[in-house]
Amino acid sequence: MSFDRLIAKIIETGNPTVAGLDPKLDYVPEFIRKKAFEEKGADLKGTAHAIWKFNQAIIDEICDLVPAVKPQSAYYEMYGWYGVKALYKTIEYAKSKGMFVIVDGKRNDIGATMEAYTNAYLGNVEINGNTFEGFGADALTVNGYLGTDGISPLTDACKKNDKGIFVLVKTSNKSSGELQDKLLADGGTIYNTMGDMCEKWGSDSIGKYGYSTVGAVVGATYPEQLAEMRAKLPHTFFLVPGYGAQGGGAEGVAKAFDSNGLGAIVNSSRAIMCAYQKEGCDEKDFAKAARREVIRMKEDITAYLPALKK
């Protein structure tokens, strides 16, 4: 129940960051692409194989340092069902290496359909008396625009299966304010209201670190809102995208954390996956370059945080 499992991993590694796995084909080193195309074809199947091998090598190299990975489903769906198979294999492999897996799918729908998404990512389906997991993630990002009945199938499953969700509250993109920052007649903003809903949805699932099963996505690119939300939502664990490539700095993201150095996990995707391109090292060294970037990021962020108690 709650995000206790994730928080325990963060404490164990001393590292409140998550590696985003958003593998565009351009990010994959030439030698992996070439081999995959030769083996499987220069098509969707071969590409899916290439991104799976790329992910696998990165996971192998960072799994002792980073508590979690966050595959972004769009980058797999882009390569059709072959890509979605690569997503499944990536989730399975990261879990086998002891990592916590957050699928970034931003799913949303009415209750009956949300039950299907819940079964897909945080639960299972029954077939002829046996149960099967579609994707078997540990957590899922979701969009709360549809209100409580689009969320309750998820929170039920989170409590039952020891999983978590992150609801979009204040996103990291430039135009996030167009809707999210709008002032309501009753005072607050839309993102504020969504934040309050997260506290409410999580109120009966608060774990031993004080955080519930319902987290929130709050972008690193808006440090003021991070501070505001941290103060306002004491039981809501934050997933913080937008660090690095999108412009969020370590000093800003520190505002997402509580006085124990907990309460948030910061994502970086491209900077880790493409570290070898930025370093200009041999592309065969891509996974080691990812590891170096993971260490750099951990040091950069934890420098601004109180020390985590082991």
Next chain:
Amino acid sequence: MSFDRLIAKIIETGNPTVAGLDPKLDYVPEFIRKKAFEEKGADLKGTAHAIWKFNQAIIDEICDLVPAVKPQSAYYEMYGWYGVKALYKTIEYAKSKGMFVIVDGKRNDIGATMEAYTNAYLGNVEINGNTFEGFGADALTVNGYLGTDGISPLTDACKKNDKGIFVLVKTSNKSSGELQDKLLADGGTIYNTMGDMCEKWGSDSIGKYGYSTVGAVVGATYPEQLAEMRAKLPHTFFLVPGYGAQGGGAEGVAKAFDSNGLGAIVNSSRAIMCAYQKEGCDEKDFAKAARREVIRMKEDITAYLPALKK
């Protein structure tokens, strides 16, 4: 460009409805399940095969009567990547039968990631100099919570590839009002603001029937809001869920249409897929029962509309 292709199909069939394909395993007749399990296994693979055969038979039986199908991605993802493969095959088959395919995925993300979703559903990817379609849908439902930069990759692709999107405005579920009906400091409601954004996002892509490439989802369960939105959003084509099983009636959904009997398409899923259960006919007759329900629905809805000009 715009929803001209869909509207032309609606005029051709005289039928402003869409068949939702949300195939839970319980909906699939026993004889199809049994055969699929024998051939492929009583697991995710066998289930995915069963729902594909089920969809195929329904498409065969209704494709001359209904302009479009709307597979709901959750019901495929629930069966893992095998299910997603069945989604792909369903889309491909429906298109081969001349149907317009709306993938109901309610996708949403920041710009760069939305580009990946756009490529997945409404565009293509380039691999080694060749292009491949991930899913090749005609339209996609999306959630506009992230604002303009999460929508513009879609509208660019819609204009380039002659596709459409439907943005969630006022959803059909009970708790849709929790957020969507909230009053803003500047007057309107949140769903109102989202509706205005649809008109804006579509303003440079208005087709020959007066509708743009950016549609809106407005639930049949809220006829007053349907009427309000129809009057307020003259260039926004509506996808109307919630008819039938969820409680929306034909007289109410008529408010989604303009004075030419155009401007909307009404979805029904369970009532079509499970028509054989409701009728109590032989389960082998499921596809014909779906056809009878499609005809009943068409007559029920068009009775309240002005005649469509051929």
